[in-house]
Amino acid sequence: MNIPENDLSDMRRKMVIDQLSGRDIKDSKVLDVFEKVPRHRFIDKKFRKDAYADYPLPIDNGQTISQPYMVALMVQLLDIKNTDRVLEIGTGSGYETAILAELAKEVFSVERFKNLTENAGSVLKEIGYGNIRLKTGDGTIGWGEFAPFDKIVVTAAGETVPELLMEQLNSPGKLVMPVGSKFNQRLLLLEKTAKGDVVEKNICSCTFVPLIGRYGWEAGGAGKDI
Numbered sequence: 066m067n068i069p070e071n072d073l074s075d076m077r078r079k080m081v082i083d084q085l086s087g088r089d090i091k092d093s094k095v096l097d098v099f100e101k102v103p104r105h106r107f108i109d110k111k112f113r114k115d116a117y118a119d120y121p122l123p124i125d126n127g128q129t130i131s132q133p134y135m136v137a138l139m140v141q142l143l144d145i146k147n148t149d150r151v152l153e154i155g156t157g158s159g160y161e162t163a164i165l166a167e168l169a170k171e172v173f174s175v176e177r178f179k180n181l182t183e184n185a186g187s188v189l190k191e192i193g194y195g196n197i198r199l200k201t202g203d204g205t206i207g208w209g210e211f212a213p214f215d216k217i218v219v220t221a222a223g224e225t226v227p228e229l230l231m232e233q234l235n236s237p238g239k240l241v242m243p244v245g246s247k248f249n250q251r252l253l254l255l256e257k258t259a260k261g262d263v264v265e266k267n268i269c270s271c272t273f274v275p276l277i278g279r280y281g282w283e284a285g286g287a288g289k290d291i
């Protein structure tokens with residue numbers, strides 16, 4: 066389905082007003098980047114008419130591109146500065162990676178499915194981002210080579226926060242992750258102080274696809290493996 070660019074911009078503006086600023090997304094930098102990033106480019110053509118709708122959409126490998134509001138909430142909680150180096154676990158479509166790249170100095174993103182990394186990489190390159198590094202691998206072990214990170218966002222749900230991610234988080238630093246069962250979780254914000262203490266805040270209930278890996282859930286039943 067071919068939707069004219071002007072209509073897509075109008076849909077995007079309406080998404081920001083109705084779903085984000087109409088709720089509790091008040092950070093103007095966050096609202097501006099959601100108005101800028103072309104979410105439809107990260108979505109299969111057959112779902113494009115729903116690209117700015119208030120729900121998650123399917124991507125390949127049984128995974129999802131998260132609901133716009135949930136992405137905005139995670140990004141707002143991280144309070145990203147233009148000097149920050151950010152680690153994202155779960156690249157998925159690459160949409161959230163683009164949002165992060167608009168706000169941060171550098172973004173490092175890990176995805177367990179090779180084809181998703183490749184698809185996200187080509188869309189991000191086409192749009193022209195130059196401050197993103199992607200890799201295929203198990204994000205539950207983080208990306209030690211580039212640690213520490215000022216901010217970490219995990220876009221899939223685990224039973225606990227992997228210890229290696231907490232180790233790779235800077236002091237001070239912030240990490241956002243859905244934690245709970247495979248089917249229902251709480252979105253947690255973990256703030257590491259300059260002294261290295263960790264303060265945990267329970268933000269809201271949520272439902273994400275499972276984090277599969279050495280320090281996550283075992284593979285099987287939750288999307289196809291590589």
Ligand code: SAM
Pocket residue numbers: 128129130131154155156157158159160161162175176177178181202203204205220221273274275276277278279281
């Ligand atoms: N933020 C993404 C977007 O904008 O499209 C949505 C990501 S989707 C909800 C979660 C992603 O985490 C999936 O693509 C899934 O394959 C990935 N994932 C699950 N376990 C992982 C792991 N151990 N390492 C890296 N990625 C993982």
